[in-house]
Amino acid sequence: MTPQTAGGSSSALLNLLPILLFVVFLYLLIILPQKRRQKKHQQFLSQLKEGDRVVLSGGLLGTVKSIGDRSIELEIAPGVVVTALKQTILSLATEI
Secondary structure, eight states: OOHHHHHHHHHHHHHHHHHHHHHHHHIIIIIHHHHHHHHHHHHHHHTOOTTOEEEETTSOEEEEEEEOSSEEEEEEETTEEEEEEGGGEEEEGGGO
């Protein structure tokens, strides 16, 4: 190996350093917090029970009447029951 080729390989590594730092930065500041939020939301959804008042992402308030695998039935007014996907639930209505 000549001194020129040895210097060229270290230069290539230095050129990749900003890209690697950007990937680490992206993971720590964007991907990791999003995974934590998803995990917390899944835990919240698994703890729902009948009678809970919830808020949907569209702003709809309702009381949980039944819970299925992917959907729930909400009573939004006396005698008015709608079906919604679990993922659309933002929070309990008491947290507003």
